[in-house]
Each structure stands twice: as C-alpha cells, then as structure tokens.
Amino acid sequence: MQEYRLQKKLLSMAFDSEKVAKSKGKKAYKFLVYYRFFEVLSNAYPIFFTLVNRARFEKIIYKFMRYGAKSNVMWKVPNEFRKFVKKQKHFREFKFIDDLLWFEWSEVALMMQTKKLQQEGDFSWDHSCVMSSSASIKKLRYRVFDAPHYTQNGEFFLLAYYDRAQSRVFYREISQLLYLFLKILKKRNLMEAVVFMSEQTSEDAVAVKAFFEPTLNELWSIGVLQNLTRSTV
Amino acid sequence: MKNIQGLGLGLRREFLREVHSDGFLPDWWEIAPENWMDMPFHYREKFEEILSLRPVVAHGLSLSIGSLEPVDRAFLKKMKRFLDGYGIENYSDHLSFTALNGSQSYELLPLSMTKKMVLHVSDKIKEVRDFMQRDLILEIATYYYVPMADMREVDFINEVMHQSGAKLLLDVNNIYVNSKNHDFSPHKFLQELDLTYAAYIHVAGHYEDKELGLIIDSHGTSVRDEVWSLLGDSLRKIDVPVMIERDNYVPDYEAMHQEYLVMQKVVRDARV
Numbered sequence: 001m002q003e004y005r006l007q008k009k010l011l012s013m014a015f016d017s018e019k020v021a022k023s024k025g026k027k028a029y030k031f032l033v034y035y036r037f038f039e040v041l042s043n044a045y046p047i048f049f050t051l052v053n054r055a056r057f058e059k060i061i062y063k064f065m066r067y068g069a070k071s072n073v074m075w076k077v078p079n080e081f082r083k084f085v086k087k088q089k090h091f092r093e094f095k096f097i098d099d100l101l102w103f104e105w106s107e108v109a110l111m112m113q114t115k116k117l118q119q120e121g122d123f124s125w126d127h128s129c130v131m132s133s134s135a136s137i138k139k140l141r142y143r144v145f146d147a148p149h150y151t152q153n154g155e156f157f158l159l160a161y162y163d164r165a166q167s168r169v170f171y172r173e174i175s176q177l178l179y180l181f182l183k184i185l186k187k188r189n190l191m192e193a194v195v196f197m198s199e200q201t202s203e204d205a206v207a208v209k210a211f212f213e214p215t216l217n218e219l220w221s222i223g224v225l226q227n228l229t230r231s232t233v
Numbered sequence: 234m235k236n237i238q239g240l241g242l243g244l245r246r247e248f249l250r251e252v253h254s255d256g257f258l259p260d261w262w263e264i265a266p267e268n269w270m271d272m273p274f275h276y277r278e279k280f281e282e283i284l285s286l287r288p289v290v291a292h293g294l295s296l297s298i299g300s301l302e303p304v305d306r307a308f309l310k311k312m313k314r315f316l317d318g319y320g321i322e323n324y325s326d327h328l329s330f331t332a333l334n335g336s337q338s339y340e341l342l343p344l345s346m347t348k349k350m351v352l353h354v355s356d357k358i359k360e361v362r363d364f365m366q367r368d369l370i371l372e373i374a375t376y377y378y379v380p381m382a383d384m385r386e387v388d389f390i391n392e393v394m395h396q397s398g399a400k401l402l403l404d405v406n407n408i409y410v411n412s413k414n415h416d417f418s419p420h421k422f423l424q425e426l427d428l429t430y431a432a433y434i435h436v437a438g439h440y441e442d443k444e445l446g447l448i449i450d451s452h453g454t455s456v457r458d459e460v461w462s463l464l465g466d467s468l469r470k471i472d473v474p475v476m477i478e479r480d481n482y483v484p485d486y487e488a489m490h491q492e493y494l495v496m497q498k499v500v501r502d503a504r505v
Contacts, residue, residue, distance in 0.1 A: 003345040003353075004301040006380040007333050010342060024445050025378025025414075029342060031445075036339040068336035072295040072308050073267045077339075116274035167275060 015065040017058065037061045037069070037077070044078035045104045047147065051094065060090060075112055079105055096142030096150050103144045103158075106136055107169045110162040123220035125209065128228035129190045135161035135224040137174070137182050145171050161224045177201070181212060185225075234370070234400075234432050234474060235322040236288045237261050240496055241433075241476030242489055243292075249279045251486035254286055259493060263476055266291040266324075270315040284319060290370075290433070291316055292402075292478075293326040295337075298357050298371065299344040300330035309364050316365070325370035325402050325432070328354070328393065343376035346389035355397035362398070370432045372402035375410050375450040386411070391427045400432035403473075405463045406450060410439050413448045419463055428471045436464050436496065437478040453481030455492060461499045468503035475500055 013019045013026060014033040021027040038061055042049045049057055064084050069077050082101040084090075091097045115133045123129075131137070137159050143152035157179035159172045174182075180200065184193040197208045219225045239260030244252075246268070252258070262283070272280060295308065316324060329341040344350055362369050373390060384392070394401055403426075405419075412419035438454030441447075456477060464475065477492055 001301060001349065002381060003347060003350050006345055007301055007330060007342070010380065011333055011336065011338060014338060014340075015336075023378050024447055025343075025376070028377040028442070028445055028447055028449065029340065032449075033338045033340045040339075065336075065338075068334075069339075070335055070337065072305070072311075072337070073271060074339055075271065112271060112273050114271060114274055114277075116277070162275075164275065 015062060017062040033065070034058075034061065036074075037065055040074050040077050041081055044108050045081075045101065047104055047144075047150075048097075048100060051100075051150075052091065060085070063088075063090070075108065078108055095153075096144050099140045099142045100144040100150060102138060103140075103171075106138070106160045110134060110136060110160060110169045113162060123213075123217045123225065125190055125194075125213075127190065129185065129216075129220075129225050130228050131182055131185055132161075132223055132226040134164075135159065135219075137179055139179065145173070159224065161222065164223055178212070178215060234290065237290060237323060237433065237474050239474060240493065240500065241290065241474060242493060243476065243478050243480070244283065244289075245479070245483050246276065247483050248486045248489070249276060249283070252279075252283050254282075257486075257490045257493075258287055259476075261288045261290065261474065261476070263290045263292050263478070265294055265480075266312060266315050266321075267294050270311060281319075289319070289321050290323040290325060290476075291321045292372075293324065294339075294341075295331055296326035296361065297329075297331040297333075298326060298361070298369075299328065299342075299350070299354055300333045301353060302333060304357050304360050304364075305332075306364070309361065313365050316367070322367055323370065323432075324365060324367050325372060325400075327374045328371045328390065329374040329376075341374050343374070343378065343380055344389075345381035346379060346386055347381055347383045348392075351389065351392045351396060354393050358393070358397035358399045368400050368432075369397075370400040370402045372404050372435065373407050373411075374404075375407045375414075377414060377447055379415075386415075387422055387425045391425075394427060394430040399430070401426075401428070401430040402433060402435060403428070403431050403467060403471075404435040404437070404478075405467055406435065406437040406439055406456070406460045406478075409457075409460050409463050410448045410450045420466060423463075423467060423470065428467075431471050431473050433474040433476065434464065434467060435476060435478045436460055451481055452478055456495070461495070464496075465499055465503040468500060472504070 013021060014030050021030045064081050067084050069080050082105050086098050113134045140156040140158055143149045143156055145158055157174050157176055159174045160169060162169050181193055181197055184196050194205050194208050198205050241261040241263050242259040244262040244264045327341050331338055358369050408419045408422055436456045437452045438456055439448050439450050440454055442449050477496055
C-alpha cells in the first residue's frame with residue numbers, strides 16, 4: 001500500500017540525520033521530531049548533555065530514534081534511552097556513563113512515583129517493613145552523584161529518595177552495611193534481614209538491631225521505609 | 234459533547250498550585266491524558282480536587298489513529314482505565330499518525346488524503362469507539378506537506394467523519410496555519426467543512442518560521458488576532474464549546490485567565 005510506504009519513508013527520513021529532507025514541509029517534520037527527543041533527553045540528562053558535545057548528542061539522538069522509542073508516554077523515554085546506551089555500548093570511553101545515566105534517570109523515576117505513602121506511628125521491628133517505591137538504592141562504581149568528581153572510581157552506595165515535605169529527590173551516600181540491609185529488605189522481612197546481617201557481621205541479633213535502629217527510625221520518618229500493610233496506591 | 238458547555242482551558246501541571254475553588258475557574262478543563270495517567274502521588278490530590286470543580290475533556294496525543302497498522306489495544310486499555318477511573322466521558326485525539334511499527338515520533342505527522350486512508354482510518358475509529366464505549370472526537374491537524382492525495386483536505390475530513398461517525402474537533406488555529414502554508418482561504422474551507430460533526434473548538438498560538446517559510450502550529454504563544462477572527466467566523470456558523478490550547482512556554486495561570494477573558498469577548502461578540 002502506497003500510503004504505508006509513505007508513512008515509513010517519512011519516519012525513516014525524520015530518524016536519520018544523513019537523509020536530506022527535500023521539501024520545506026519534510027524539513028519541518030525532521031526538526032519537530034528531533035526536537036521532541038532533544039527536549040525530553042536534554043532535560044532528563046543535563047549532566048550527560050554537558051559532558052558530550054552538541055554534535056555527539058545530536059548523533060546519539062538520531063541513533064536512538066532509529067533504534068525505536070516504544071513508550072506511549074514521553075516521560076518514560078529517558079529510561080528507554082538509558083537502556084539503549086547501555087545495551088548498544090555507546091559512550092564506553094566514559095567509563096562512568098551507565099552510573100551517570102542511572103543517577104540522572106533516578107530523579108525522574110522517583111519524582112514520577114504513583115504510590116502514596118500513609119505512615120502511621122513510629123518505626124517498629126514488628127512492622128512488615130519494606131523499602132518504599134519512593135526510594136531506591138544503588139551500588140555505583142563511580143562518584144557520579146558528586147559533581148565534578150564523576151570519574152572517581154571506587155565503590156559507592158547511594159540512597160535516593162523523594163522527600164514529601166520538600167517535594168524533591170535527595171541523594172545520600174550510605175554505608176555498605178546499610179546498603180546490604182536495605183537490599184535484603186527488598187525481598188525479605190525485617191527479622192530475616194536482621195538474621196542475614198547477623199551472619200554477615202558475626203554480631204548477635206540484639207547488637208544488629210541496636211546498630212540499625214536509629215537509622216531505620218530516621219528512614220521510616222522520611223518515608224524511605226514503609227509498613228507493607230499500611231501502604232496504599 | 235456530554236456535560237461540556239461554555240469556554241475551556243488546558244489544565245497544565247504548572248497551574249496546579251494556582252487553581253483554587255474560590256478563584257478563577259474556566260467552565261471546563263481539557264487535559265492531555267498521557268500526561269496524567271502515570272500521575273505522581275504528590276499531584277493526585279490537587280488534580281482530583283480540580284477535576285471535582287469542573288467537567289473535563291481528555292485530549293490525547295498517542296492514539297495514532299492514522300498509522301497504517303492495527304490499533305494499539307494495550308494503549309487503549311490503559312486509556313480506558315484512566316478515563317473510566319475519573320469518569321471522563323469525552324475523549325479526543327488527532328487526525329494524524331505519531332507511531333509506526335512500534336516506533337514513536339511523539340509528533341503529529343500528516344496523513345495521505347486518499348480514499349484508502351479514509352477507509353482505514355474509519356475502520357480504526359469504529360474499533361476505538363467500540364472499545365472505549367465513547368465517541369471519538371478527532372482534531373483537524375496541521376500538515377506541512379501532503380504525502381499523497383486523491384481528494385482535497387476538506388473532502389478527506391468530511392468523508393472520515395461521515396464514514397466513521399467520529400466527531401470533529403475544529404482547531405481554528407490549525408485551519409489558519411494550513412491555509413497560510415498551503416495557500417487556500419480558511420473561510421472557504423469553513424464553508425465547505427461539514428460542521429454538523431463539530432464537537433468543540435480549539436484556539437492556539439503559532440509562529441512564522443522565516444527560515445523554513447512556514448507557519449508552525451506551536452501552541453507556544455498567545456492566540457493571534459487572525460485566529461480570533463476565524464473563531465468569530467466559525468461561531469457564526471456553529472454553537473459549540475471553545476477552549477484555548479497552550480502546551481509550550483506556558484505562562485502563569487493569571488496570564489491564561491487574561492487570555493480566557495479575550496476569548497470570552499470574542500465568543501460573546503460572535504454570538505450577538
């Protein structure tokens with residue numbers, strides 16, 4: 001069908017920087033489509049955008065458009081782009097690129113969390129405690145959260161969370177122990193996490209509880225932790 | 234349209250903090266459902282409060298009714314869940330395509346104006362209407378070139394409405410922009426358009442791209458005098474709800490209120 005071929009041709013022209021738009025109308029679409037991607041990606045990845053020059057940024061956008069953005073909603077496009085860069089091994093000369101894109105994307109992802117938290121009371125070891133969907137932890141190989149030290153290599157444990165009172169995402173470097181504890185909490189309950197940490201540290205459960213309790217209290221109060229039975233959509 | 238009368242405004246996230254029940258409120262809101270369906274919880278309470286104050290029309294961006302492939306059922310399901318959840322009865326999108334073979338462009342791309350396209354689009358419209366259990370309202374889109382045509386634009390639109398039973402979203406800014414870019418009379422176009430299908434009207438801003446030699450439908454400026462004039466012309470032919478669409482360089486809510494007052498005057502003068 002000719003109409004189908006023409007649709008395919010228009011997209012192929014719009015997604016390829018090498019293909020010249022022959023009419024002013026096609027030029028307009030080439031610009032408009034590119035600009036949609038440019039706007040959402042440069043807004044989501046401001047650090048990445050300043051790291052690579054404009055020409056390379058333009059080039060990777062065209063490659064990504066040809067690869068294909070699938071989501072019906074634009075706010076998810078940066079995450080598709082992040083996965084594309086990782087899967088297709090782009091920008092490998094920036095060894096910190098995957099960490100950096102995760103760091104920048106996490107702000108959007110946490111801002112867009114749809115689940116509402118209804119916290120009642122204080123933290124208790126009796127709670128069915130889980131990490132809230134408004135928080136995320138990540139082990140990083142580069143210090144991407146601390147500009148301009150992106151290239152500093154090491155082992156960094158990061159907690160990111162959406163702060164309801166201040167309506168913004170905060171990042172905090174945490175200890176490896178807390179990272180491990182929160183990681184376990186993603187799959188197991190509080191007491192199982194205590195037992196696991198007890199095995200890891202050769203401390204008894206009472207000591208593990210005493211060590212983590214002040215931190216867990218604070219994480220509970222800022223909504224990083226939530227009681228599973230109290231969470232609502 | 235069901236429960237929609239008078240003058241509307243597009244609800245933007247930027248306005249959430251500025252809209253209050255005891256302040257200025259349009260007669261109705263238009264929302265882009267794709268921008269609200271994955272709503273962060275910190276917006277939801279205010280969004281629901283605003284929705285409770287005035288009726289709403291959902292104006293979609295991603296239906297891609299004109300792409301030559303089957304309807305995206307997963308997308309429709311998500312859309313229906315959102316519309317049903319908020320009790321939104323009126324659903325519109327664009328007579329254009331945005332995606333093909335699973336790749337999104339996020340831009341409203343032009344359709345071939347052919348008899349085959351009329352058939353294809355009409356079939357898809359019927360499928361969407363059946364699935365969504367509501368009328369589908371389609372906006373006359375801007376186009377900067379015509380991929381292929383065996384009929385005039387006005388005949389293409391009339392034919393799609395006639396064959397599919399879809400309602401028409403008369404975007405007078407788009408008609409103005411198209412008339413300038415493709416050198417036809419917008420008034421004659423309005424004369425020939427079958428306005429019995431019209432559900433509501435959009436007005437919006439545009440700019441002239443001197444480098445391209447085209448008028449671009451940007452939704453990023455105030456409505457121009459020539460578009461207000463065409464709105465007046467339209468309202469002397471039909472009496473349907475009207476709204477201002479603003480998607481880029483969105484000013485504060487008070488500035489939109491001022492533009493709303495201009496729209497109110499244009500509408501009042503036209504209906505005298």
